[in-house]
Amino acid sequence: MKTLVIGTGGREHALALALSRDPAVTEVHAAPGNPGIAAVATLHAVDPLDPTAVASLAASLGVDLVVVGPEAPLVAGVADAVRERGISCFGPSGEAAQLEGSKAFAKDVMAAAEVPTAMAHVCTTPEQVEAALDAFGPPYVVKDDGLAAGKGVVVTSDRVEAVAHAAGCERVVIEEYLDGPEVSLFAITDGSTVYPLQPAQDFKRISDGDEGPNTGGMGAYTPLPWAPAGLVAEVLERVLQPTVDELARRGTVFSGLLYAGLALTKRGVKVVEFNARFGDPETQPLLALLDSPLAALLKGAADGKLHEVEPPRWKPGAAVAVVMASAGYPASSHSGDVISGIESAGCDVIHAGTALVDDALVTAGGRVLAVTAVGEDLADARARAYDGVAAIRFDGAQYRTDIAAKAAGEVRS
Ligand code: AMP
Numbered sequence: 001m002k003t004l005v006i007g008t009g010g011r012e013h014a015l016a017l018a019l020s021r022d023p024a025v026t027e028v029h030a031a032p033g034n035p036g037i038a039a040v041a042t043l044h045a046v047d048p049l050d051p052t053a054v055a056s057l058a059a060s061l062g063v064d065l066v067v068v069g070p071e072a073p074l075v076a077g078v079a080d081a082v083r084e085r086g087i088s089c090f091g092p093s094g095e096a097a098q099l100e101g102s103k104a105f106a107k108d109v110m111a112a113a114e115v116p117t118a119m120a121h122v123c124t125t126p127e128q129v130e131a132a133l134d135a136f137g138p139p140y141v142v143k144d145d146g147l148a149a150g151k152g153v154v155v156t157s158d159r160v161e162a163v164a165h166a167a168g169c170e171r172v173v174i175e176e177y178l179d180g181p182e183v184s185l186f187a188i189t190d191g192s193t194v195y196p197l198q199p200a201q202d203f204k205r206i207s208d209g210d211e212g213p214n215t216g217g218m219g220a221y222t223p224l225p226w227a228p229a230g231l232v233a234e235v236l237e238r239v240l241q242p243t244v245d246e247l248a249r250r251g252t253v254f255s256g257l258l259y260a261g262l263a264l265t266k267r268g269v270k271v272v273e274f275n276a277r278f279g280d281p282e283t284q285p286l287l288a289l290l291d292s293p294l295a296a297l298l299k300g301a302a303d304g305k306l307h308e309v310e311p312p313r314w315k316p317g318a319a320v321a322v323v324m325a326s327a328g329y330p331a332s333s334h335s336g337d338v339i340s341g342i343e344s345a346g347c348d349v350i351h352a353g354t355a356l357v358d359d360a361l362v363t364a365g366g367r368v369l370a371v372t373a374v375g376e377d378l379a380d381a382r383a384r385a386y387d388g389v390a391a392i393r394f395d396g397a398q399y400r401t402d403i404a405a406k407a408a409g410e411v412r413s
Pocket residue numbers: 118141143150153155175176177178179182204261272273
């Protein structure tokens with residue numbers, strides 16, 4: 001099978017790496033890619049937001065499967081354009097990707113499917129905003145309705161900050177605060193069959209102990225030894241399947257990766273958000289631990305034949321990814337710092353924001369690398385990932401030291 005991965009980040013590197021290790025895959029192409037992806041795929045220049053350009057590239061390469069990594073190309077209709085050329089594409093249509101692209105649309109689908117989520121008000125005027133903030137009280141959760149690349153959500157007890165964030169959005173969703181540990185549960189679906197993956201957890205704040213500002217994600221691990229037994233079955237029955245079925249009922253079939261961001265509250269599991277693509281960095285440890293060949297699952301989903309493919313199997317043990325970010329992240333980022341030591345890391349080093357300048361590998365973005373290791377258990381995987389981190393150097397490198405520490409039993413809660 002010839003494959004083409006669209007995107008430039010860590011998630012796309014993890015996908016391309018897993019495809020390159022799949023015996024059924026004869027060629028891996030990627031566009032635009034990054035220097036890490038170049039080691040496992042042939043790179044091509046393309047504007048990932050241009051549906052016609054992506055579809056033409058896929059046709060000219062003669063690929064059997066296109067995998068669209070990030071949300072923005074999906075919302076722009078890249079998967080639609082690829083399918084119109086008769087090429088299989090893993091990723092939802094532009095319309096179905098509104099599940100991530102519009103918080104208000106997601107809330108509407110959840111209400112219709114009776115999926116448990118935070119109570120929410122959609123507001124377009126300052127008066128509605130004030131009334132919704134009064135109704136829920138602090139901590140306030142204020143979400144820009146549109147795609148905001150991880151910057152759209154403010155959770156704060158400061159009313160002035162909440163009002164200011166709302167004022168900067170055209171349409172805003174204000175919702176009830178959900179208290180409890182967060183779990184990322186991904187499912188591969190063809191629009192009717194739904195195969196959940198193992199639960200994973202990511203670490204959104206920049207600093208140890210969940211301090212400091214939100215980021216795109218500073219690390220992740222799987223599985224979750226602390227998660228209640230039956231969690232996956234419950235989420236499949238109450239969240240994933242009803243959402244997929246409701247979208248099909250509306251004629252907006254969702255195929256691809258359905259990402260449920262969940263809060264395990266005292267009053268049960270609730271959806272914090274849906275995404276329409278693999279999460280980053282959770283994808284790195286998940287794909288490291290996936291025992292099934294990836295291409296058949298993605299192609300089965302793309303072709304509406306997922307039921308013909310065996311459900312995902314997992315290797316024993318655990319996997320941990322630790323993100324190394326550049327100086328200034330998340331407020332800014334620093335490019336051009338020379339990276340060394342990757343070859344001595346002893347595990348998979350996934351590239352998120354790197355570039356080659358005069359043959360030197362340098363930082364090129366906020367999140368730079370995700371150092372990803374598999375181990376016998378979480379403590380072992382964690383030790384291996386941090387050995388990898390210790391081998392890698394660049395000026396201003398920032399990383400958390402507590403990824404998966406609590407789950408591995410290394411710190412008291
Ligand atoms: P989202 O983009 O919707 O995932 O929100 C980003 C992050 O904000 C989530 O991962 C949560 O940590 C936090 N968050 C979002 N919605 C809520 C909520 N209703 N209650 C508490 N925290 C939330």
